[in-house]
Amino acid sequence: MVIGLCREARRAGRELGLASTDAKNQALRRAAARLRERCPALLSANRRDVENGRAAGLSSALLDRLTLDEARVKAMATGLEQIAQLPDPVGETIAMWRRPNGLEIGQVRIPLGVVGVIYESRPNVTADAAGLCLKAGNAVVLKGGSEALASNQAIAEAIAVAVDEAGLPPAAVQLLPTSDRAAVQVLLRQDEYIDVIVPRGGPSLIRAITESSSIPVIQHYAGICHTYVDRHADLAMAERICLNAKVQRPGVCNAMETMLVHQAVAERFLPSVIARLRAAGVEIRGCERTRAIVPDVKPATEEDWRTEYLDLILSVKVVASMTDAVEFIGTYGTGHSDAIVTDHYDRARRFLRQVDSAAVYVNASTRFTDGYEFGFGAEVGISTNRLHARGPMGLRELTTYKYVIYGSGQVRE
Amino acid sequence: MVIGLCREARRAGRELGLASTDAKNQALRRAAARLRERCPALLSANRRDVENGRAAGLSSALLDRLTLDEARVKAMATGLEQIAQLPDPVGETIAMWRRPNGLEIGQVRIPLGVVGVIYESRPNVTADAAGLCLKAGNAVVLKGGSEALASNQAIAEAIAVAVDEAGLPPAAVQLLPTSDRAAVQVLLRQDEYIDVIVPRGGPSLIRAITESSSIPVIQHYAGICHTYVDRHADLAMAERICLNAKVQRPGVCNAMETMLVHQAVAERFLPSVIARLRAAGVEIRGCERTRAIVPDVKPATEEDWRTEYLDLILSVKVVASMTDAVEFIGTYGTGHSDAIVTDHYDRARRFLRQVDSAAVYVNASTRFTDGYEFGFGAEVGISTNRLHARGPMGLRELTTYKYVIYGSGQVRE
Numbered sequence: 121m122v123i124g125l126c127r128e129a130r131r132a133g134r135e136l137g138l139a140s141t142d143a144k145n146q147a148l149r150r151a152a153a154r155l156r157e158r159c160p161a162l163l164s165a166n167r168r169d170v171e172n173g174r175a176a177g178l179s180s181a182l183l184d185r186l187t188l189d190e191a192r193v194k195a196m197a198t199g200l201e202q203i204a205q206l207p208d209p210v211g212e213t214i215a216m217w218r219r220p221n222g223l224e225i226g227q228v229r230i231p232l233g234v235v236g237v238i239y240e241s242r243p244n245v246t247a248d249a250a251g252l253c254l255k256a257g258n259a260v261v262l263k264g265g266s267e268a269l270a271s272n273q274a275i276a277e278a279i280a281v282a283v284d285e286a287g288l289p290p291a292a293v294q295l296l297p298t299s300d301r302a303a304v305q306v307l308l309r310q311d312e313y314i315d316v317i318v319p320r321g322g323p324s325l326i327r328a329i330t331e332s333s334s335i336p337v338i339q340h341y342a343g344i345c346h347t348y349v350d351r352h353a354d355l356a357m358a359e360r361i362c363l364n365a366k367v368q369r370p371g372v373c374n375a376m377e378t379m380l381v382h383q384a385v386a387e388r389f390l391p392s393v394i395a396r397l398r399a400a401g402v403e404i405r406g407c408e409r410t411r412a413i414v415p416d417v418k419p420a421t422e423e424d425w426r427t428e429y430l431d432l433i434l435s436v437k438v439v440a441s442m443t444d445a446v447e448f449i450g451t452y453g454t455g456h457s458d459a460i461v462t463d464h465y466d467r468a469r470r471f472l473r474q475v476d477s478a479a480v481y482v483n484a485s486t487r488f489t490d491g492y493e494f495g496f497g498a499e500v501g502i503s504t505n506r507l508h509a510r511g512p513m514g515l516r517e518l519t520t521y522k523y524v525i526y527g528s529g530q531v532r533e
Numbered sequence: 534m535v536i537g538l539c540r541e542a543r544r545a546g547r548e549l550g551l552a553s554t555d556a557k558n559q560a561l562r563r564a565a566a567r568l569r570e571r572c573p574a575l576l577s578a579n580r581r582d583v584e585n586g587r588a589a590g591l592s593s594a595l596l597d598r599l600t601l602d603e604a605r606v607k608a609m610a611t612g613l614e615q616i617a618q619l620p621d622p623v624g625e626t627i628a629m630w631r632r633p634n635g636l637e638i639g640q641v642r643i644p645l646g647v648v649g650v651i652y653e654s655r656p657n658v659t660a661d662a663a664g665l666c667l668k669a670g671n672a673v674v675l676k677g678g679s680e681a682l683a684s685n686q687a688i689a690e691a692i693a694v695a696v697d698e699a700g701l702p703p704a705a706v707q708l709l710p711t712s713d714r715a716a717v718q719v720l721l722r723q724d725e726y727i728d729v730i731v732p733r734g735g736p737s738l739i740r741a742i743t744e745s746s747s748i749p750v751i752q753h754y755a756g757i758c759h760t761y762v763d764r765h766a767d768l769a770m771a772e773r774i775c776l777n778a779k780v781q782r783p784g785v786c787n788a789m790e791t792m793l794v795h796q797a798v799a800e801r802f803l804p805s806v807i808a809r810l811r812a813a814g815v816e817i818r819g820c821e822r823t824r825a826i827v828p829d830v831k832p833a834t835e836e837d838w839r840t841e842y843l844d845l846i847l848s849v850k851v852v853a854s855m856t857d858a859v860e861f862i863g864t865y866g867t868g869h870s871d872a873i874v875t876d877h878y879d880r881a882r883r884f885l886r887q888v889d890s891a892a893v894y895v896n897a898s899t900r901f902t903d904g905y906e907f908g909f910g911a912e913v914g915i916s917t918n919r920l921h922a923r924g925p926m927g928l929r930e931l932t933t934y935k936y937v938i939y940g941s942g943q944v945r946e
Contacts, residue, residue, distance in 0.1 A: 336920050
């Protein structure tokens with residue numbers, strides 16, 4: 121069953137890859153209309169999932185993620201309409217050049233083909249992922265959390281109907297209609313039909329998928345993000361940035377987990393910033409030198425430097441130099457997002473060059489690592505891979521390219 | 534031992550990633566000089582390999598690939614000097630834009646990190662791969678064919694010494710000093726230290742590596758390349774192109790394996806082109822309709838359409854329409870390089886759009902799919918992957934990117 125579904129997705133992907141922008145946008149707008157129309161049916165499917173989840177003893181946080189209401193359904197529909205408004209990445213000429221022999225070689229963006237998206241409880245991922253894949257000309261095979269199966273089926277079906285109405289192959293949007301784990305294992309071996317797997321979920325989900333997949337996986341692992349407050353920092357700016365990076369939304373991967381402070385400014389900077397962080401509800405865990413300056417700070421352990429809290433907890437370390445800060449980030453960071461606050465021209469440039477993370481900031485909050493904030497319009501996730509896509513993955517990152525070569529009879533000597 | 538070596542390569546890669554273009558070019562030029570200087574020692578190491586190979590009963594084709602002479606050593610040295618002359622891809626700003634909030638976001642090219650190259654008998658791959666990786670700022674872990682171990686060690690050592698002389702970490706160029714297969718299995722699990730594996734060799738080598746690797750693999754599988762002669766083709770041009778694509782160098786992946794001919798021109802085109810191909814030593818295997826036109830052609834079987842001959846053999850099929858040709862290429866092609874010969878504007882555009890191969894040609898020989906011919910200056914291979922790199926892989930394809938963000942105190946609302 122899984123194999124047949126993947127084969128159909130491949131066929132649909134071939135057709136969708138050649139579809140016009142207008143047809144794809146029409147499918148997205150019709151899908152948005154369908155979701156609004158079918159809102160009562162979606163909510164009743166969702167209620168079944170929530171009731172089953174409650175009976176199965178899901179935590180209230182999980183139940184909250186699982187639950188749809190009218191506002192959430194509308195937000196999904198609006199999301200699809202926004203994707204319709206984004207420029208179509210397919211067909212873009214990335215570069216074109218002429219060779220001495222007269223051949224003109226163009227590098228042209230095309231869809232990846234078939235994308236497998238494996239995710240956990242939020243049903244809105246069904247609409248987001250389907251919409252982005254559709255716009256980029258890819259068929260998508262979706263596998264959501266088993267606790268959201270009825271909701272996901274209702275959403276995927278509404279979208280597939282809309283795709284059909286727009287004259288495109290409905291098999292381009294498919295959902296594994298099962299909560300069976302064995303089905304995922306089969307899915308992950310369909311390298312003939314699926315080009316890439318995008319897992320959205322915790323590290324253990326991603327690791328398990330990577331281990332068993334014969335299809336390339338675009339991972340988005342943890343973000344242990346650092347802000348380094350340099351000796352030449354504007355300390356008022358540093359305080360605003362650190363506060364924002366920690367407390368504006370602590371549960372996401374681009375939030376700061378560790379603050380590094382140059383020893384020359386630690387005594388001036390730490391008492392005030394820690395007071396403000398604490399006022400915002402943040403628990404501080406510090407190195408020895410931090411604790412010498414602000415005595416009632418809990419000691420940070422080696423474990424703390426390696427932890428993505430995703431919570432109102434911050435580890436703090438005083439460093440002797442920028443070199444030490446860069447090395448610390450290289451050792452404990454996850455290559456996601458790291459920032460320096462400094463007014464020093466050369467140190468800013470060196471930090472940007474030496475820190476090997478997907479996003480490296482000068483004088484800004486790490487919270488900006490995000491498809492919308494980068495101007496991509498939407499994102500499938502934030503890749504911590506080095507290959508293919510790094511950082512926020514928007515529509516372009518769901519494409520590949522081919523070379524088109526215009527000749528006039530050239531042969532090779 | 535393998536793990537320690539990979540760990541050292543990671544460390545060296547970090548350092549090399551920040552090296553100046555001048556230092557890298559100096560290392561490449563010194564490496565070229567070293568290879569020339571040490572030519573007698575290289576040749577004597579190579580003689581040992583060749584003698585062992587002969588004793589082990591290697592075929593004469595394999596022995597030929599294995600054998601170095603002064604000219605081949607000089608060609609390796611010249612290759613390294615040519616790489617020194619190519620522009621440095623590292624540090625290139627791919628794009629930069631300003632957001633409404635004043636953040637300036639740049640996408641900057643950086644090295645991949647550590648590249649593992651696994652290859653078969655030709656010792657010159659040692660120099661080529663090391664040179665390309667070095668220029669792109671990557672450390673490289675090389676694993677050559679066991680039959681070339683002494684030659685490869687001599688080459689790799691000469692290069693590592695030159696890297697050291699240029700003030701760069703010699704551990705950036707490492708060769709697995711063993712012909713032990715178990716060592717490769719260990720290598721393929723070092724995802725902590727190696728970022729990508731590039732296998733150069735036959736399909737069975739690539740498949741085996743892909744199966745056991747926990748590191749992403751950039752494959753370059755077979756090229757079953759087609760030339761489609763359209764009903765609107767200039768038949769004299771079509772003949773020149775087909776001849777070149779088949780016979781100019783039949784043993785390579787961008788050579789034509791199957792010729793498709795529109796039925797409307799088959800009777801005019803086939804007798805003459807087949808006569809010329811045969812005069813060049815090509816064996817023809819044709820479909821029924823081909824054999825009805827040129828009676829003494831051998832019948833082509835289903836197996837023929839799926840075979841990369843890499844030899845002076847060509848399969849020929851008469852098709853009823855361009856649509857049939859495109860479908861045939863989609864079914865039997867390997868997504869490498871395919872061409873149309875036509876004078877028809879709209880059919881040219883449709884073929885370019887509908888054929889999903891890494892390189893799609895109008896009115897030119899498929900033999901141009903090559904890093905040098907594309908103007909990349911050199912290549913590591915030709916990728917048949919869809920992710921990360923597709924088609925000829927030059928220096929740019931050995932890099933990734935990061936985002937550098939210039940702020941002035943921006944925080945997220």
